[in-house]
Amino acid sequence: MIELIKKSTDNILNTHKIILLDEEQQQINDWLTLVASKQDKQAFSQLFKFFAPRIRSHGLKKFRQEAQAMELVQETMMLVWRKATQFNVDKGKASTWIYTIMRNYSFDMLRKVQSNKEDLMSDDLWPMLDVEEDEKEEDHLQSRHLLAFIKTLPDLQKQVVEGIYIEDKTQQELADELSVPIGTIKSRLRLAMVKLRDMMEEE
Amino acid sequence: MMINFHPSQKMLTAFSAGELPLSLSIAVSAHIELCDQCAQQAQRVEQSLSQEAWQDNTLENADFGDMLQAIMATSHETLQATKIVAKATTKIAGREYQLPTAFKKFTDIKWSGFGAISRARVINDEKNIRASLLHITKGGCIPEHKHKGYELTLLLDGSFSDAAGTYQKGDFIWLDGEQSHSPFTKEGCLCYAVQDAPLHFMSGVSKVLNPLGNLIY
Numbered sequence: 001m002i003e004l005i006k007k008s009t010d011n012i013l014n015t016h017k018i019i020l021l022d023e024e025q026q027q028i029n030d031w032l033t034l035v036a037s038k039q040d041k042q043a044f045s046q047l048f049k050f051f052a053p054r055i056r057s058h059g060l061k062k063f064r065q066e067a068q069a070m071e072l073v074q075e076t077m078m079l080v081w082r083k084a085t086q087f088n089v090d091k092g093k094a095s096t097w098i099y100t101i102m103r104n105y106s107f108d109m110l111r112k113v114q115s116n117k118e119d120l121m122s123d124d125l126w127p128m129l130d131v132e133e134d135e136k137e138e139d140h141l142q143s144r145h146l147l148a149f150i151k152t153l154p155d156l157q158k159q160v161v162e163g164i165y166i167e168d169k170t171q172q173e174l175a176d177e178l179s180v181p182i183g184t185i186k187s188r189l190r191l192a193m194v195k196l197r198d199m200m201e202e203e
Numbered sequence: 204m205m206i207n208f209h210p211s212q213k214m215l216t217a218f219s220a221g222e223l224p225l226s227l228s229i230a231v232s233a234h235i236e237l238c239d240q241c242a243q244q245a246q247r248v249e250q251s252l253s254q255e256a257w258q259d260n261t262l263e264n265a266d267f268g269d270m271l272q273a274i275m276a277t278s279h280e281t282l283q284a285t286k287i288v289a290k291a292t293t294k295i296a297g298r299e300y301q302l303p304t305a306f307k308k309f310t311d312i313k314w315s316g317f318g319a320i321s322r323a324r325v326i327n328d329e330k331n332i333r334a335s336l337l338h339i340t341k342g343g344c345i346p347e348h349k350h351k352g353y354e355l356t357l358l359l360d361g362s363f364s365d366a367a368g369t370y371q372k373g374d375f376i377w378l379d380g381e382q383s384h385s386p387f388t389k390e391g392c393l394c395y396a397v398q399d400a401p402l403h404f405m406s407g408v409s410k411v412l413n414p415l416g417n418l419i420y
Contacts, residue, residue, distance in 0.1 A: 039279050048271045053262045074270055081274050092246070099253030107221035107228075115328045119308060121225055125232040127304040179273060198310075 025093055032094040036084040047098075048077055055102055062106055063113070072109065074179050076102040079155070100126060118191055120154040149199045150192075157192035160185055206238045206373040214377075215241065219248040226326045226334035226397045230357045230375065233303035233395065237373035295321055295338045300360055300393055312336065319343030325395070334397045339363070341391040349383035352399035361392030 028050065034043035052073050059069030079101050087097050104122035111117050150161050163174045171189070175182040210218070210231050217223045218231040235242045291306040292299050295314050302309075312323045319340045326334040331352075336359075339345070356376045363370055365384040370376060378384065 041275050044275060045271060048267075048274075051257075052267055052270070053265055054257050054259050056265050057259050057262060058256050070267075073267065074274075077270070078274050078277065082277065082279060084279070093250070093253070095257055096250050096253040099256055100249060102256070103219070103221040103249075103252075110221070111225060115225075117328060121228075121305075121308065122221075124305050124307045125228050127232075127236075177273060177277065179270065 025095060028098075029089055029094045032080075032084060032087050032097070033089060035081065036087055039084075044081060047080065051080075051098060052077060058102065059106065062110070068109065068113075071180070072102065072106055075105050075156075078178070079105065082155075118187060120156065123154055146196075146200075149196055152199070153192050153195060157188050157195070160188045161192045161196075164189065206234075206240075206371065206375075208370065208374040208376050209238065209241055210234060210375050211377070212244075215245055216248050216252070219245055220252050224329050224332060226329055226332050227355065229305040229325070229334065230355055230395055230397055232305040233357055233359070234373065234375045236303045236305070238375075293323070293336065295323075295336075295393070296340055296391070302359065314338070320345065332397060332399050334395070337394045337396050339386075339388045339392055339394075342389065343391070344385060344387040347383055347385035349380065350378070350398055351380055353380065353397075354378045355397040356386075357395040359393045359395055361388060361390050363388040363392045363394075 028047070031040075031043040031047050034040035035047065055073045055076050056069045059072035060066070063069055063072070076098070080098055083101070087094060104126055107122045107125070108118075108120050111119070111121065150158060153161060159178070160174060163169045163177075164171065169177070171182055171185045175185045178185075214223070214227070214231060218228055221228075223231065235245055291302040291304075291309055291312075293302060293306075293312045293314075294300075306325075309325055312325070314321045314323045314336075320343060321338040323336045324333070325336060326332070354377075356370075356374075356378075358370050358372055358374045358376070360372055362372070363386045365386045367384070
């Protein structure tokens with residue numbers, strides 16, 4: 001049964017190649033810190049330039065399809081942009097942090113491909129990525145409960161619910177903005193609604 | 204209490220690379236949550252995997268179109284990193300058990316009883332693999348059996364013993380097809396079990412269970 005472990009990850013710990021230079025690591029840390037602290041677009045562009053082709057290449061090896069490799073680039077870099085504030089330089093290297101985001105997204109993608117499941121399990125398997133939102137925000141809609149529930153949705157579902165119900169976008173606009181098929185938006189929305197309904201019923 | 208049985212380095216690496224099936228990923232994730240030693244090891248493995256992934260001398264040029272601009276046009280999250288502590292729980296045999304984070308999405312675990320053994324199927328959609336929570340009451344045992352494939356048992360609460368020894372909470376016990384065992388629990392236990400083939404009971408009257416192997420598999 002050990003067959004299911006792919007060769008590519010064997011013996012990694014025994015290789016002693018210096019793969020990313022120290023300066024390169026430092027540079028990546030600095031860029032990500034700039035993105036986190038002031039949404040620095042120039043720094044993010046540098047990160048994109050470095051990582052996008054590498055993520056694509058990783059995705060091609062994993063999925064063997066250009067469209068899926070591109071989805072992996074898109075979603076990973078989107079999460080890096082949106083979640084940069086969670087990066088803590090004391091806890092590890094920026095390049096490793098970005099790797100774990102890519103790994104998590106591709107785990108969920110693979111599960112979708114193989115089992116047709118969109119259960120987005122990676123958040124719970126590698127829970128350090130999980131965060132709660134700050135309480136600073138004002139309660140604009142006077143529906144604290146609902147907003148609190150929406151916040152507990154997995155990120156991809158949350159993004160769609162917020163886009164449509166809070167930012168008033170159409171499904172097509174969201175699909176274009178996120179560069180995913182409209183069907184993906186619909187299925188994320190459907191999953192989110194089922195979850196929200198369950199949460200409301202429990203309440 | 205010491206955790207004595209851990210996932211192999213190979214398995215930890217496959218987990219960290221996101222290459223294990225969900226059923227086994229849950230087991231490794233739950234073990235890591237209970238075992239600091241493996242949690243640290245997993246971090247080191249992630250670092251090596253990351254190094255390997257980003258090293259690529261054969262990068263092709265690709266046209267990412269306006270992807271970069273589209274991403275930067277979306278809003279940034281203002282999040283503070285704090286770990287969510289809410290976990291899944293399940294009630295069986297009059298007790299509520301807390302489950303590791305990996306079980307968080309399984310909110311409607313349904314138990315069915317079979318003598319001293321209760322089982323709740325967790326994952327059913329992976330080819331040839333079944334994953335269940337098993338609860339065995341005080342003094343219960345499972346007749347000697349072996350599996351055609353592998354059997355992974357992660358002990359989540361209580362303890363159990365077989366001929367090879369006694370296992371504690373957090374132990375990650377991997378058996379392959381050639382080994383048979385008959386686990387016994389003095390104090391009762393809750394386990395997460397993953398198997399890739401039905402149990403095959405080996406002795407006496409328990410052989411009649413073979414056609415029913417699916418019940419606890």
